[in-house]
Amino acid sequence: MNLFNRSILPLFAVFAFFGVFWAGCADIPNDPEAAQPVESISIMVKQKDAPFSTILKVHPYDSATITATVAPEKYQDDISFEWIYTNDNKDSLLVRAKQYSFLPSKLATNIPNKLIAADKEGNKQTYEFTIVINTPPVLSDSTIPASGDTLYGSPESAFLFEWYSIDVDIDNGDSLFHILEIDDKAYDVGTLLQVKQSGFNAGEHKFRVIVRDLYGDSDTLAYKNFHVIDTLGAK
Known part of the structure; x- marks a missing residue:
């Protein structure tokens, strides 16, 4: 069953394979013996109890799992x-499996950046991708005014x-907003x-203050209360 063509496909968050499609009008039924194509293969990652996501971003201190999901599922x-x-055109095989778990804070050589998918006939398709390792920003509890302050004016x-x-990724080009x-x-x-x-x-x-980085990670301070005394109105 030939599930893949041999064309080069663009890279997206969801990496797609396109197989053999029958030409003709939509109302002409398919040959029941014809091999149906794999419509897509999604590369997704997750940490802890979060669901898998096609946003290939992880935090550095928790184990992460990357997976490949085929649609239709029957394939x-x-x-x-x-x-x-892969680095400098040298490939290092990490595992042959649907899923692979890794610790982002370890060596970069343990973090995959290429997937090779193959069908039973040996047809292959290769996809390169990047997993972003991002540390969420942190807000200090120290503010002006502090909670409970009285302001006069x-x-x-x-x-x-x-x-x-603060954000430890700032030196790597991250920004805080x-x-x-x-x-x-x-x-x-x-x-x-x-x-x-x-x-x-x-x-x-x-x-209160909310901070977000370029990758959408955020931190939020709890509300702080302050009291204003109107010194002009008191005269």
């Missing part, structure tokens, strides 16, 4: 897989809001770590 057992680490007073975020929420109103402040904001009436207020 799953007809396809064999080789997970390979008027609605025209510009109060300082300051926070601190922040959202400041004040009294349930969100302000996209980008890469800033401090802003000044006015317009606060006397009374209780709250704020």
Whole structure:
């Protein structure tokens, strides 16, 4: 059963094989003896109890599992897989199996970046991919104002809001983006770590900060409360 053609296909998060299709009109029935094609092969990864995802991103400190899924599912057992680490055009076979587990914090040579899929007739297709190893950003609990602070001013007073975020991936080209929420109103402040904001009436207020990196990993501070006393109105 020839499941693959020999054309070169573009790389996507879902890597597709296209087999032999019968020409003609859609209303002409297929030959019952004709081999049906494998429509797609998906490369997916997961960590812990999360579901498998075609977003090939993992955190460095938990074991990850990569898998290949065939559609239609009935062809799953007809396809064999080789997970390979390749560097400088040199291939190292990691395992022959549908799935492969690895620890991202270990040597890069243990992390696959190539899949070779083959049918029972020996037809093969090769796909190269990259698994992104990303550490989520972290927000410090230290902020200005701190939770419980009292601020003195008027609605025209510009109060300082300051926070601190860290990400060990920054040196590898990652970037952090922040959202400041004040009294349930969100302000996209980008890469800033401090802003000044006015317009606060006397009374209780709250704020929090959310940080996200380029890969969508995030951290969120718990709400912090602060009290504003209107010194102008008190005169």
